[in-house]
Amino acid sequence: MDSLENSSSHDVPHPRKPVLNKYAFAAALLASATSILLGYDIGVMSGAIIFIKENIHISTIEVEILVGSLNVCSLFGSLLAGKTSDLIGRRLTIVLAASTFLVGAVLMGFAPSYPFLMAGRVIAGVGVGYSLMIAPVYTSELSPATSRGFLTSLPELFITLGILFGYLSNYFLAGLPNRINWRIMVGIAGAPAAAIGLGVLAMPESPRWLVMKGRYGEAKKIIQKISHTMEEAESRFQEIQMAASRLDSENSSQFSGKGVWKELLLTPSPSLRRILIAAVGINFFMQASGNDAVVYYSPQVFKAAGIHNKRHLFGITVIMGLSKTFFVLVSALFLDRFGRRPLLLLGTLGMVFSLVGLGLGSKFLAENNSKPTWAIVLSIIAVCAFLSFFSIGIGPITWVYSSEIFPMKYRAQGTSVAISVNRLVSGGVAMSFLTIANKITFARVFFILAGIMTMATIFFYFLLPETKGKTLEEIEGLFEDRPSDVEN
Numbered sequence: 001m002d003s004l005e006n007s008s009s010h011d012v013p014h015p016r017k018p019v020l021n022k023y024a025f026a027a028a029l030l031a032s033a034t035s036i037l038l039g040y041d042i043g044v045m046s047g048a049i050i051f052i053k054e055n056i057h058i059s060t061i062e063v064e065i066l067v068g069s070l071n072v073c074s075l076f077g078s079l080l081a082g083k084t085s086d087l088i089g090r091r092l093t094i095v096l097a098a099s100t101f102l103v104g105a106v107l108m109g110f111a112p113s114y115p116f117l118m119a120g121r122v123i124a125g126v127g128v129g130y131s132l133m134i135a136p137v138y139t140s141e142l143s144p145a146t147s148r149g150f151l152t153s154l155p156e157l158f159i160t161l162g163i164l165f166g167y168l169s170n171y172f173l174a175g176l177p178n179r180i181n182w183r184i185m186v187g188i189a190g191a192p193a194a195a196i197g198l199g200v201l202a203m204p205e206s207p208r209w210l211v212m213k214g215r216y217g218e219a220k221k222i223i224q225k226i227s228h229t230m231e232e233a234e235s236r237f238q239e240i241q242m243a244a245s246r247l248d249s250e251n252s253s254q255f256s257g258k259g260v261w262k263e264l265l266l267t268p269s270p271s272l273r274r275i276l277i278a279a280v281g282i283n284f285f286m287q288a289s290g291n292d293a294v295v296y297y298s299p300q301v302f303k304a305a306g307i308h309n310k311r312h313l314f315g316i317t318v319i320m321g322l323s324k325t326f327f328v329l330v331s332a333l334f335l336d337r338f339g340r341r342p343l344l345l346l347g348t349l350g351m352v353f354s355l356v357g358l359g360l361g362s363k364f365l366a367e368n369n370s371k372p373t374w375a376i377v378l379s380i381i382a383v384c385a386f387l388s389f390f391s392i393g394i395g396p397i398t399w400v401y402s403s404e405i406f407p408m409k410y411r412a413q414g415t416s417v418a419i420s421v422n423r424l425v426s427g428g429v430a431m432s433f434l435t436i437a438n439k440i441t442f443a444r445v446f447f448i449l450a451g452i453m454t455m456a457t458i459f460f461y462f463l464l465p466e467t468k469g470k471t472l473e474e475i476e477g478l479f480e481d482r483p484s485d486v487e488n
Contacts, residue, residue: 020147020150021144021147021226021227021228023225023226024142024143024144024147024151024226025147025151027139027142027203027204027226028138028139028142028143028151028152028154029154030196030199030200030202030203031094031134031135031138031139031200031203032135032136032139032151032154032155032157032158033158033192033196033199034094034097034098034101034131034134034135034155034158034196034200035131035132035135035154035155035156035158035159035162036158036159036161036162036165036192036196037098037101037105037124037127037128037131037162037189037192037193037196038074038128038131038132038159038162039158039159039160039161039162039163039164039165039166040162040163040165040166040169040189040192041070041124041128041162041166041186041189042159042162042163042166042292042295042296043162043163043164043165043166043167043169043170043295043317043321044165044166044167044169044170044185044186044189045067045166045186045296046166046167046170046295046296046297046298046299046317047166047167047169047170047171047174047185047299047313047314047317048170048181048182048185048186049063049066049067049296050299050310051174051178051181051182051185052066052117052182054178055178055179055182056113056114056117058114060434060435060438061435062114063434064430064431064432064433064434064435065118065431066114066117066118066121067296067430067431068427068428068429068430068431068432069118069121069122069125069427069431070121070122070124070125070128070427071125071128071292071423071426071427071430072125072423072424072427072428072431073121073122073123073124073125073126073128073129073427074125074126074128074129074132074423074426074427075129075420075423075424075427076125076126076129077097077100077125077126077127077128077129077130077131077132077133077423078129078130078132078133078416078419078420078422078423079129079416079417079420080126080129080130080416081093081097081129081130081133081134081412081416082133082412082413082414082415082416082417083412083413083416084096084130085133085134085137085209085412086209086212086260086412086413089205089206089209090134090137090138090141090205090206090209090412091138091200091201091203091204091205091206093130093134094130094131094134094135094138094196094200094203095197095200095201096130097127097128097130097131097134098127098131098193098194098196098197098200099127099193099197100123100124100126100127100130101123101124101127101128101131101189101190101193102127102190102193102194102197103123103124103127104120104121104122104123104124104125104126104127105120105124105186105187105188105189105190105193106120106187106190107119107120107123108120108121108124108186108187109183109184109186109187109188109190110183110187111183120186124189127193128423129419129420129423132155132399132419132422132423133412133415133416133419135154135155135399136152136155136399136400136402136403136415137206137403137411137412137415138206139151139152139154139155139403140152140400140403140404140411140472141206141207141208141209141411141472142204142206142207142222142226143226144226144227144228144232144236145469145470145471145472145474146336146469147336148336148400148404148472149332149335149336149340149400149468150332150333150335150336152399152400152403152404153328153331153332153335153396153397153399153400154332155396155399156328156331156332156391156395156396156398156399157325157328157329157332157396159395160321160324160325160328160391160395161325163295163321163324164318164321164322164324164325166185166321167314167317167318167320167321168318168321169184169185169188170185170314170317171311171314171315171317171318173185174310174311174314204222204225204226205218205222207219207220207222207223207226207237207240208240208243208244208408208411208472210222211240211241211244212244212408212409216241219237219240220233220237223236223237223240236471239471239473240408240473242473243407243408243472243473243476244408260409260410260413260414261413263410264276264410264413264414264417265417271476271479271480272407272410272479274463274479275405275406275407275410275414275479276414276417276418277463278401278405278463278464278479279401279402279405279406279414279415279417279418280417280418280421281459281463281464282394282397282398282401282402282418282460282464283398283402283418283419283421283422283425284421284422284425285348285394285452285453285455285456285459285460286394286395286398286422287422287423287425287426287429288425288429288449288452288456289351289390289394289449289452289453289456290355290429290433290445290446290449290452291386291387291390291395292426292429292430293429293430293433294383294386294387295320295387296430296433297433297434298316298317298320298383299313299314299317300434301362301379301383301442302316302379302380304362304365304366304442306365306371306376307376316380319384320383320384320387323384323387323388323391324387324388324390324391325391326388327387327388327389327391327392328391328392328395328396330392331343331347331391331392331393331395331396331397332396335396335397335400335468336468336469338468339466339467339468340397340400340401340464340466340467340468341460341464341465341466343392343393343397344393344394344397344460344464345393345457345460345461346389346392346393347389347390347391347392347393347394347395347397348389348393348394348453348456348457348460349389349457350385350388350389350392350393351386351389351390351393351394351450351453352450352453352454352457353385354382354383354385354386354389355382355386355446355447355449355450355453356446356447356450357378357381357382357385358378358379358382358383358386358446359443359444359446359447359450360378360443361375361376361378361379361382362379362441362442362443362446363441363443365379366441366442366443394456398422401464401467402415402418402419403415404467404472404475405467405475405478405479407476408472408473411472433445465478465479
């Protein structure tokens with residue numbers, strides 16, 4: 001397999017060039033900001049649901065449905081986003097995502113009853129689905145190979161920042177009357193959605209989408225802005241043109257993604273099948289890890305551990321949010337230096353040990369009415385470690401990997417399939433976590449999750465090749481090799 005220097009030679013004509021293109025960074029930053037909407041919802045609902053339950057008197061099952069419905073409905077947004085972005089472009093799809101979430105957030109904030117609250121969650125969920133699919137695809141298509149890992153991991157950074165802001169919102173608004181505090185918590189998410197929707201209009205379109213539409217002049221101008229030298233820009237433009245020329249017999253100026261679903265799911269080539277398995281697999285394990293459920297229900301987990309003061313509960317979640325934010329930033333900064341595989345394997349192994357520790361702490365707390373302090377401390381440390389290892393590995397790398405391994409023709413709709421699996425599993429876990437834990441205890445749930453992440457580590461080791469430093473066009477060739485030829 002080619003060395004890193006050879007494989008990225010097209011993108012690195014001069015060794016002393018800047019690491020990060022400012023124009024590409026600004027566009028990626030704004031596109032990825034849409035992910036803060038999901039993060040905020042995850043963080044804020046962990047606290048808001050306590051007050052919603054007290055204010056409108058809903059059952060545990062209704063709580064799970066309310067929490068999980070956004071993730072399940074985001075499945076439909078993810079599925080629609082692939083075709084939509086092929087038709088109207090990546091940029092307008094981001095605007096559509098932010099606008100849809102804005103409507104859902106406003107409806108939730110003013111909801112007079114549970115059905116209206118559910119309607120807001122459904123609408124917001126569709127917007128979240130759109131944003132989760134389109135942000136990493138847009139960013140990967142805009143980014144140079146040398147900084148694509150960092151830029152494409154920004155959605156996870158914004159998800160984590162959103163979670164932290166949600167936790168802070170819970171902490172500072174908890175003292176307000178129950179009939180008001182949760183409405184403010186969920187409703188203010190509409191403000192960043194509106195700002196993002198307007199800001200995205202100033203962003204450039206994806207040059208790869210423009211090439212697929214035959215708009216070569218516009219694409220070339222954008223590539224010149226996101227490249228460090230004219231030589232690099234010309235090389236990248238030629239590679240993209242060559243990849244676009246392989247869009248079968250379909251006229252690229254009329255490309256709309258027609259027939260992609262059939263080729264992707266019913267008649268894939270061996271290499272495309274390997275790509276689909278890798279993308280779906282990493283998205284499945286990301287959510288089967290139970291990360292979203294642990295974040296959503298962490299106050300309930302700590303309440304079961306013997307911590308009942310609401311301010312203390314929300315204070316602990318703020319610490320969790322700070323820990324997640326720090327480690328996802330570490331991952332983003334080192335992804336392009338160390339590669340995807342080392343950080344991914346480190347993260348999943350760390351999650352296994354953290355879940356075992358959390359299971360042991362929960363087991364001792366459930367069996368002892370005295371609630372020993374060491375077991376409470378162990379549980380808190382284990383949760384923070386679990387979220388930190390998630391944030392350094394599978395959290396950001398899922399978005400990076402899913403958006404960079406598909407060939408140009410299949411990228412949007414292939415990524416939408418993978419992220420739809422992500423949202424389906426996330427919703428299923430969120431809607432069943434408390435029910436299962438009440439039947440078999442939190443400890444056994446965490447031991448089961450540890451087993452799942454052990455399987456994930458094995459899957460990643462054997463089936464996911466390294467993509468560090470390669471152009472999107474070069475990555476296609478990695479999956480034409482036998483799986484046993486994967487670089488370690």
